[in-house]
Amino acid sequence: MSVGVQQQVEHVDVVVIGAGLSGVGAACRIQEANPGVDYVVLEARDALGGTWDQFRYPGVRTDSDMYTMSYPFAPWHQEKAIAAGEDILDYIRSTADAFGVSERIRLRHKVVSADWSSADAVWRLRVDTPDGEVETTAGFIHACSGYYSYAEPYAADIPGLAEFAGQVVHPQFWPQDLDVAGRRVVVIGSGATAMTLVPALADLGAEVTMLQRTPTYVLAQPSRDPLAAALAKIPDERLSPQRKHAVMRAKNVAAQWASYQTARRLPRAARAVLRANVRQGAGEEHVDSFTAPYAPWDQRLCIVPNGDLFKAVKHGRARVVTDTIASVEPGGxxxxxxxxxxxxxxxxxxxxxxxxLGGASLRIDGEPVDVSQRLVYRGCMLEGVPNAALCVGYINASWSLRGDLSHRFVARMIKHLRDGGYRSATPVPPSGLGRRPLLEMDSGYLRRAADIMPRRSDAAPWTMRQNYLAEAREMRRPDVTTDVVFA
Incomplete structure (x- = not known):
């Protein structure tokens, strides 16, 4: 993979884009499989942590359990399975430190563009840094920058919003000095962020209304897993922390798979169970406020730890209004x-x-690459694009489950390149493969992203199934040479 470059241009074997949960995990897997590899992690923001450093709104937490969201090689030892954002951030930082990744991270280094040079077999990256724009070349790039813009949140069309006399806040840029005690707050939305904010704001003394156009299915779960509590009582000399973590991870993977498959195959039964869960937590009068008009898992299911949202609604500390917005007026x-x-x-x-790709443009020999017209190869590389990968996770389970499979495959591909003395690996599909959306779910953000997301087929290895159990077997020791051209 090494190639001669101009003296003034830095060259590295691998560039990982993004220093969040995925980027740190990717770096760990790459160096594990490739001792001595020369790599850097380029992070656009001024701190590592990605989502968990960016989002600072009250109550911010994961909506997946940490036993499946954390790294398999760095067990989650804290009590809460549904963890607070600050605890996840500490976990990412400690993992980066423990595995020597921190020293490879360059903050405030935003990759603006990546152009593959076939003649030199390198990626030429334009990178914005505090000292100005620089060029870096890399033998391989792995984009782990997440799936959303850190700089610009989605701007919903809310008529009259500019006329509002009060304060308008987007959760992505929460003011740390905002005091809501004794104030009236309307939270517009019905996704995981809204359902996290509402009980947290109520706890801070706000009078909260969640205004939703369409209800979402919601499931209350304990924030602490009873099995984890039982395992914690077993001395470490009898059952190591790594084994305890593996047990919890396996149990929760199986539970996620079973609940998703049941919901898809028996939607009426799943709907009844979800309604009963609301009835128990919030009361009969609130069941319809958390019953969506679509089948369970047509959109992502929201988890509320310990039923905190249900309790806030049941006890009158918050209310839910299901309606459209005619307009925003100065008073509300x-x-x-x-x-x-x-x-x-x-x-x-x-x-x-x-x-x-963190907003970076992608080119091959100066020609733009339209990612939406490319098939994914093993869920992480792109059709016709040499020496490049991106991290895309699951929508029906922890994002990180798929992320770790991708990182391990990328690490394996890099090793094959290095061991074989190859300079490039380009996935090339057989002719006649069908093309369909990569992530088939009716969520608004996925509908809006249809024209930028890559595609998948129904034939391996050009597909990505929403089934970790099946993909974990397939990706344990995949053949990196299938449908790949090496040069």
């Missing part, structure tokens, strides 16, 4: 039915703006 939000929701603060929890 006028709904489609004519009610004025008087408020001091509007929180627009209306979603994210999907962005791939």
């Amino acid at each position: 939000v006028r709904t489609g039915s004519g009610e004025l929701l008087e408020t001091d603060v509007i929180v627009t929890a209306t979603g994210l703006a999907v962005e791939l």
Whole structure:
């Protein structure tokens, strides 16, 4: 993979783009499989941690359990399975330190463009840094920058929002000095962010209304896993922390798979179970507020730890209004039915703006690459694009489960290149493969991203199934040479 470059241009074997949960995991897997590899992690922001450093709104937490969201090689030891954002950030930082990744991270280094040179068999990266723009060349790039824009959230079309006399806040840029105690707050949205914010704001003394256009299915789960508590009582000399973590991870993978498959095959039964869960936690009068008009898992299911949202609604500390927005007025939000929701603060929890590759443009010999017209290879590389990968996770399970499979495959591919003395590996599909959306779910952010996301087929290895159990077997020791041209 090494190649002679101009003296003034730095060359590395591998560039990992992004220093969040995925980027740190990728770096660990790459160096594990390739001792001595020369790599750097380029992070656009001024701190590592990605999502978990960016989002600072009240109550921010994961909506997946940490036993499947954490790294297999760095067990999650804390009590809470549904963890707070600050605890996840500490976990990422400690893992980066423990595995020597921190010293490879370059903060405030944003990759603007990546252009593959066939003649030199390198990626030429334009990188914005505190000292100006620089060029770096790399033998391989792995984009682990997430799936949304850190700079620009999704701007929903809310009529009259500019006329509001109070404060408008987007969760992605939460003001740390915002005091909501004793104030009226309307949270617009019904996704995981809104459902996290509402009970947290109520706990801070706000009078909270969640305004949703369409209900979402919600499931209450304990924040602490009873099995984890039982395993914690077993002395480490009898059962190591690594084995305890592996048991929890296996149990939760199986539970996620079973619940998803059951919901898809028996939607009416799943709907009844979800409604019963709401009835138990919030009361009969609130069941319809958390019953979506679509089948379970047509969109992502929201998890509320310990039923905190249900409790806030049940005890009158928050309320849910299902309606459209006619317009925003100086004093509040006028709904489609004519009610004025008087408020001091509007929180627009209306979603994210999907962005791939951290916003960097991709070219091959100067010609732009339209990612949306490319098939994925083993869920992480792209049709016709040499020596490049991106991390895309699951939508029906922890994002990181798929992320770790991708990182291990990328590490294996890099090793094959290095051991074989090859300079490039280009996935090339056989002719006649069908093309369909990569992530088939009816969520708004995925619909909006349809024109930028890559495609998949139904034939391996040009597909990505939403089934970790099946893919974990397939990706244990995959043949990196299948449908790949090496040079």
